[in-house]
Amino acid sequence: xxxxxxxxxxxxxxxxxxxxxxxxxxxxxxxxxxxxxxxxxxxxxxxxxxxxxxxxxxxxxxxxxxxxxxxxxxxxxxxxxxxxxxxxxxxxxxxxxxxxxxxxxxxxxxxxxxxxxxxxxxxxxxxxxxxxxxxxxxxxxxxxxxxxxxxxxxxxxxxxxxxxxxxxxxxxxxxxxxxx
Amino acid sequence: xxxxxxxxxxxxxxxxxxxxxxxxxxxxxxxxxxxxxxxxxxxxxxxxxxxxxxxxxxxxxxxxxxxxxxxxxxxxxxxxxxxxxxxxxxxxxxxxxxxxxxxxxxxxxxxxxxxxxxxxxxxxxxxxxxxxxxxxxxxxxxxxxxxxxxxxxxxxxxxxxxxxxxxxxxxxxxxxxxxxxxxxxxxxxxxxxxxxxxxxxxxxxxxxxxxxxxxxxxxxxxxxxxxxxxxxxxxxxxxxxxxxxxxxxxxxxxxxxxxxxxxxxxxxxxxxxxxxxxxxxxxxxxxxxxxxxxxxxxxxxx
Numbered sequence: 001x002x003x004x005x006x007x008x009x010x011x012x013x014x015x016x017x018x019x020x021x022x023x024x025x026x027x028x029x030x031x032x033x034x035x036x037x038x039x040x041x042x043x044x045x046x047x048x049x050x051x052x053x054x055x056x057x058x059x060x061x062x063x064x065x066x067x068x069x070x071x072x073x074x075x076x077x078x079x080x081x082x083x084x085x086x087x088x089x090x091x092x093x094x095x096x097x098x099x100x101x102x103x104x105x106x107x108x109x110x111x112x113x114x115x116x117x118x119x120x121x122x123x124x125x126x127x128x129x130x131x132x133x134x135x136x137x138x139x140x141x142x143x144x145x146x147x148x149x150x151x152x153x154x155x156x157x158x159x160x161x162x163x164x165x166x167x168x169x170x171x172x173x174x175x176x177x178x179x180x
Numbered sequence: 181x182x183x184x185x186x187x188x189x190x191x192x193x194x195x196x197x198x199x200x201x202x203x204x205x206x207x208x209x210x211x212x213x214x215x216x217x218x219x220x221x222x223x224x225x226x227x228x229x230x231x232x233x234x235x236x237x238x239x240x241x242x243x244x245x246x247x248x249x250x251x252x253x254x255x256x257x258x259x260x261x262x263x264x265x266x267x268x269x270x271x272x273x274x275x276x277x278x279x280x281x282x283x284x285x286x287x288x289x290x291x292x293x294x295x296x297x298x299x300x301x302x303x304x305x306x307x308x309x310x311x312x313x314x315x316x317x318x319x320x321x322x323x324x325x326x327x328x329x330x331x332x333x334x335x336x337x338x339x340x341x342x343x344x345x346x347x348x349x350x351x352x353x354x355x356x357x358x359x360x361x362x363x364x365x366x367x368x369x370x371x372x373x374x375x376x377x378x379x380x381x382x383x384x385x386x387x388x389x390x391x392x393x394x395x396x397x398x399x400x401x402x403x404x405x406x407x408x409x410x411x412x413x414x415x416x417x418x419x420x421x422x423x424x425x426x427x428x429x430x431x432x433x434x435x436x437x438x439x440x441x442x443x444x445x446x447x448x449x450x451x452x453x454x455x456x457x458x459x460x461x462x463x464x465x466x467x468x469x470x471x472x473x474x475x476x477x478x479x480x481x482x
Contacts, residue, residue: 074300074380074402077292078394081387097292106405109294155458157430160289 050123054130057092064096073100091120095133102140108151108164111144115167118174125174134175141171211243215254215263217272217409221358222248229267231450234438239428240421251326255279255477258414265425266412270467271328271476273410277461278478282412283422286429286456287463289408291381295457296405298380299333302397304368309375312341312401317350318374321364324354327379328467330361333403334377335474341401362386369396381408406467407459429456 060083067076077100080093087093098113114124114137123129124137148165152158214233218225225248233246244265249257254272257263259280266276267288276282287295301320303309309318315338322345323330331354338345345352353373355363361382368376369392380402386392411429413422432455436447448455472479 072399074298074383074399075394075397078383078387081292081384082394085388085390101292104405106293106296109292154460157427158458159430160294160455160457 050130057131060087061092061096068096068100068103073104076100089120091117091124092131094120095124095131098140099133099136102136107140107144107147108161110140111148111168111171112164114140115170118171122174137171138175141168141175144168145172207237207241207243209242211245212264213245213247213262214265214267215247215249215258217251217254217266217268218248220360224358228451231438231440231445231447232453234440235432235436235447236425236428238438239431240424242421251324258282261414264414264417266414267409268412269326269328269409270407270464271326271332271471273407273412274464274467274471275478276412277464281415283415283417284459284461284464285411285413285422285426287407287410287459289454289457290452291384291408291454293380293405293408294454295408295459297329297408298405299329299331299337299403300378300380300383301334301337301375301400301402302365302368302378302383303375303400304371305395305398307374307398309400310398312338312343315343315375315400316348319351319372320345320349320375320377321367321373322352322354322377323360323364323379327361328406328470329379329381329403330364330377332470332474332476333406334401336470337401337403339473362391365392365397375400403470404466406470407464410459411456426458430458432456 064076064079064083067073067079077097080097080100083090084093094113095117098110098117101107101113102110118124118137121131123131124133126132127134145165145168148161148168151161152165155161214229214236216225216229219228226246229246233244237244247263249263251269251272254266254268255275258266258276265285266272266282268276273282273284277284289295291297301312301315309315322334325331335345338348343349354360355367357363361379364373364376365378365382365386367373368378378397383392383397387394411425413425432448434446434448434455437444438447439445468479471477475481
């Protein structure tokens, strides 16, 4: 088996490597940010994504919120039109549009926009999320339902109002949450 | 009947059904006219509304013809019986309702406020003018006189602020030719005028198209939100026909298409419309109040 000294040295080195590997396997622990199966910790990943999303929204949609808070509602809507070109379908645009339309007294239009926002991102209903907008969504849905029901009684073939009423019920259902 | 004969009979039946199904020729019978108020130009109006007119012909079962009409001529031509159906702005609707008992059918949806829109007075973002009061002695450009959100709404805003647009402005004008609303927005943007009477919908559209930026302008004042363009029917029209027309409008979806000029085109997309809503006549009361305050038709007093 061992024909010369070189074979002995090779065997000894091989044994040393195997022993070192065994020791490593026995003593190794998952490092921070990694699970024992070697995949990244999803909680850390999700937290990073959430923080990045909030920073992204603040950077791009912050000027809209500033205009809204200054009472320049129409300018805020125009800014949203501009942002829609760069980020079409972004739920935060729909959320802000719903908020502004609600402040303008257009409850039905606000309900439609808020429903689009919530369908795009459920965080707006999560009390633990920095994006939480439950109060706004609740008040818009509560005010919208009787208004839309009355309108639909007067115009039963008004498909737009029927669709918006469904949106208001959808928001109410999402606010209530699922089975617990 | 043998197998071969049955097969031929089935093929013939399928062929006939396909032929009937594909027959999209305009319905026969006397042609009815729809008067479309010109927006930017007669040519553009015809192009925009050709697919909608074809769709209405197919749905209502009556051949319709689209007629572009100058805003200023609309009432006279309607009174002469030139059109059975009308497509006008909200001011013309209340005039035709008041003077000729026009029936309200449906209101067009377009932009952020759906079937409603507003008028705004804008200045450049870097303008020293910060309030309506500071418009005294300044140069201002308005939209056409019969434009509810390009003229009347802004006139009303100025009256409410204690300004008489005809006496207190240094200079005021209305642009000529087509695309008046865009012209007046560019007029302020390029510095030819200090302020403009801009329809909010045009600001929205131009921002969406990238022609202007939201930060280019400051909105000095904005009117209340009033109904947008409106379909109406003459009181003399057949009620069953009117109901079919109304249902056809309300039944439109963004996916509805018609074949026209060898092309299949989206009806709403071609007309730049998001859909139609059945507003009530009382929803137009704010337009009536504005027309009264600004001494506009149908309440004009000399």
